[in-house]
Amino acid sequence: MQPVIDIQRLSKQYGQGRKAFTALHDLTLSVHQGEVFGYLGPNGAGKSTTIHILLDIIRPTAGRASIFGRDVSRESVEVHKRVGFMPGELALWRGERASQIIRDFAQLRGNSTPQLRYADELAQRLNLDPSKRIREYSTGNKRKVGLVLALMHKPDLLILDEPTSGLDPLLQHTFNQLMLEAKAEGRTVFLSSHVLSEVQSICDRVGILRGGELQSVENVQGLLANGVRKVVLQVPLEAQAHAAACLEALPNVRDLTNGSATLRFTYVGQMQPLVEQLAHLPVQDLLISEPSLEEVFLAFYGDNEKVN
Amino acid sequence: MAWVIFRQALRHHWRTALAWGVGMGLLNLLTMSFFPNLDALRQFEQLFRALPPALMQTFGLNVNEQFTPDSFLASLLFTRIVLILAVYGVLAGASITANEEEAGIMSVLLAQPVSRTRIFLERVLAHAVLTALVLLLSFSGLMIGSLLIELEVNLARQFEATLGFYPALMMMIVSTALLGVVLRRRWLVLGVAAVFVLVSYFLDTLGSAISEGIMPTLRQFSFLAYNAASDVVARGIQWGDVLLLLAVMVGMVLLALVGWQQRDVGL
Numbered sequence: 001m002q003p004v005i006d007i008q009r010l011s012k013q014y015g016q017g018r019k020a021f022t023a024l025h026d027l028t029l030s031v032h033q034g035e036v037f038g039y040l041g042p043n044g045a046g047k048s049t050t051i052h053i054l055l056d057i058i059r060p061t062a063g064r065a066s067i068f069g070r071d072v073s074r075e076s077v078e079v080h081k082r083v084g085f086m087p088g089e090l091a092l093w094r095g096e097r098a099s100q101i102i103r104d105f106a107q108l109r110g111n112s113t114p115q116l117r118y119a120d121e122l123a124q125r126l127n128l129d130p131s132k133r134i135r136e137y138s139t140g141n142k143r144k145v146g147l148v149l150a151l152m153h154k155p156d157l158l159i160l161d162e163p164t165s166g167l168d169p170l171l172q173h174t175f176n177q178l179m180l181e182a183k184a185e186g187r188t189v190f191l192s193s194h195v196l197s198e199v200q201s202i203c204d205r206v207g208i209l210r211g212g213e214l215q216s217v218e219n220v221q222g223l224l225a226n227g228v229r230k231v232v233l234q235v236p237l238e239a240q241a242h243a244a245a246c247l248e249a250l251p252n253v254r255d256l257t258n259g260s261a262t263l264r265f266t267y268v269g270q271m272q273p274l275v276e277q278l279a280h281l282p283v284q285d286l287l288i289s290e291p292s293l294e295e296v297f298l299a300f301y302g303d304n305e306k307v308n
Numbered sequence: 309m310a311w312v313i314f315r316q317a318l319r320h321h322w323r324t325a326l327a328w329g330v331g332m333g334l335l336n337l338l339t340m341s342f343f344p345n346l347d348a349l350r351q352f353e354q355l356f357r358a359l360p361p362a363l364m365q366t367f368g369l370n371v372n373e374q375f376t377p378d379s380f381l382a383s384l385l386f387t388r389i390v391l392i393l394a395v396y397g398v399l400a401g402a403s404i405t406a407n408e409e410e411a412g413i414m415s416v417l418l419a420q421p422v423s424r425t426r427i428f429l430e431r432v433l434a435h436a437v438l439t440a441l442v443l444l445l446s447f448s449g450l451m452i453g454s455l456l457i458e459l460e461v462n463l464a465r466q467f468e469a470t471l472g473f474y475p476a477l478m479m480m481i482v483s484t485a486l487l488g489v490v491l492r493r494r495w496l497v498l499g500v501a502a503v504f505v506l507v508s509y510f511l512d513t514l515g516s517a518i519s520e521g522i523m524p525t526l527r528q529f530s531f532l533a534y535n536a537a538s539d540v541v542a543r544g545i546q547w548g549d550v551l552l553l554l555a556v557m558v559g560m561v562l563l564a565l566v567g568w569q570q571r572d573v574g575l
Contacts, residue, residue: 057572087419096320100319108422
């Protein structure tokens, strides 16, 4: 079956000569129908550049990309009819009412009545009052407007740039529900994020981007089974050397550092062996937290190591 | 599509256009209310005729032609209107792409099913309509003012002179829009456009005041040279000049469209 998004050897370079900067290098990626694909990477990895190329806002230096089999640059208007987009930082006309912008965008797509009906429904679910002017909305409410604009025409493909950043837990839950509904209806979602935990519950696969290069495409279930945690452990100073030796003996402990009475390390995989080992140590305090995406990446692949 | 971008541009800018139009209308009305009677006009003529011809031309008065209420009124109104409405033209031109590109709004708009060409052209068209509104309101002040004075003013000719300014004002809008496509940044666009208008103004003014040397030749490069209100009052609209301005404008629009179509947006 033809992929919904098909990216072949896509590159984007900004500037020329000594000031040249490669934002995206030789990216090849496919996203299939009905899939929720997480496009992950730290800030500056090239996520937004990819999305902007897919939407024909910027043009690639090399390679090609197609959506629904249509070239994203040459047939952008046709492509956009089937795509819903929410940018990372939504900017709209500050003096306009959200309801007016919703009407305008619906009219741009034609057959606006069902879109407006669904936009009303979405606004209710998101607890959004669309009669206000854009300048009157808080950041969170602006993101709700962005969601309504992206979803109201029930697009076959949703492209969302960092959609979960700045959402409160309640809204995050509604957002996840909306994404799962879209998936259940056979629609495709391509969303970027720099926080794995925010998207892991809805994504089928994630692509990890770093320094403009795709490092890996992983099944989320597989990634979670190998869960990565940051651990900070406090033990009495006299027991520190012993504790460090015991922990280093565990095969899943990585990057152990030894501070004043504090041991820090990254733990990968099942927690049971760690818990059993900790039971034998004089633990004074324990903090287990989720690492950043960069740290997950380092734990799996190490620095400068390219996978695939 | 139903001209959504066109209607949106009208909605976004009609208040500004209305304010400019009413403002210009009031300014014209005010000027008319101080307009001299026939005796005073003759005194003005004597005063002006005593000036060097070059200086007289600087005031938009043709030394070789009869000093009529219409020509005097045109000199009072249209030498000033050029610079004042240039501000409107430059601001309007920046709103075609530069303002929204810098604000990040253009990225959202470009992700909708509407072509870049359509966005650009519908906005230029909306500004063409709004600019006509500004000039009509400006003329209405002149019309009302003519009722207040003793002198007989040929309103049809004054209307032609107002209308004659339309291509030049559109030229300012289109050239600023072209600068917006090339330069992207709002303040840079406004700055360069302002310099362009000022240089054009001085080339036109000096070129018409100095009849020898290089200035008359340089004047040909100023778009304002094709928009002399005093000429319109004396001889009617010069359709050759209008067509020339239109041709240059169409060229600028095509150039802007090519650039707008090909380049990255929002960087």
